[in-house]
Amino acid sequence: MMKVVIVAILALATTLVSAYDPSPLQDFCVAINNTDSAVFVNGKFCKDPTLVTANDFFFSGLNIPENIAANKVESNVTLVNVDKLPGLNTLGVSLARLDFAPYGLNPPHTHPHSTELLVVIEGQTNAVAFAGLSSQNPRVITIANAVFGSNPPINLDVLAKAFLLDKNVVEYLQKQF
Template sequence: MMKVVIVAILALATTLVSAYDPSPLQDFCVAINNTDSAVFVNGKFCKDPTLVTANDFFFSGLNIPGNIAANKVESNVTLVNVDKLPGLNTLGVSLARLDFAPYGLNPPHTHPHSTELLVVIEGTILVGFVTSNPNKLFTKVLNLGDVFVFPIGLIHFQFNIGQTNAVAFAGLSSQNPRVITIANAVFGSNPPINLDVLAKAFLLDKNVVEYLQKQF
């Protein structure tokens, strides 16, 4: 009886592993916001294949620099995900352009659904990620043409250490990688996290926590 149970558990585990982010069974499933559609795949409805055009697989604009003056960290991420490129639905990939002012920062953040592969197109960028416990930092200075990978779910950052603008492109292993920026999530959540929780977690005075919450 015990052998049967073990085999059943192993079979279930194998099924669950195999079911994670499976390959699509159709050529494509162009996303469409149409609740009348009969096919719902990976969080999106599928457009009728007979109505699909080349434009469903097309995006223009990554040649245009992002607005790096619009925020305090002086960087901008232009993400091309399934919401901007419907043809990405079920394909498990997306793309981003990253623009940095001198000393501009893409703050520590995670992509819960995605590994990120970064290539530097212009400038000099300091990158790094931190492992789960124990928290080891892997860091590298990247120049033109250099490539660096950030494993799925780990906290990572990019920082322009040069005196001129920097540009990088990133490929992500999800059609909708999502992002959790650590400082924003911790100090800028709505409603805010309890002061006592944050003061104790970061070993800070409550007044400092209140100040940080106001910044976000």
């Protein structure tokens, strides 16, 4: 009898922690900004499927390096998400091109809605990388901006203690953002 109770409790517990994304209701839903459309899926209105064209699934420009000299971190990210490529709506993916100058970097960051797969391709001088992201709108939180550029600012004492820094260093870092 005790074994049956334990199995029942475990079965109930596993059903409570089961989570998944719902299956799409249709094969595709090309995003449009027209609010007259009757179907609203994944935060976007859907284009009438009879009006969808190949251009809804095309983005031009990933073959063009961006100007990275003017950027403080000497890199640039060209994100292609559902806002730039409407055919990505409901597909759960987006992509990016990253251009790096020598010693350039992509600052530490996180994508709260996505996992990122990054492939770096070496160049003679500059480097390029391509990223695949598991969300149509992955969003990004750059750690330094969130910590030192927050508004209202995080207390100096807290940051100094958390990062083992002098308060003057923390003040200097906050002024950079």
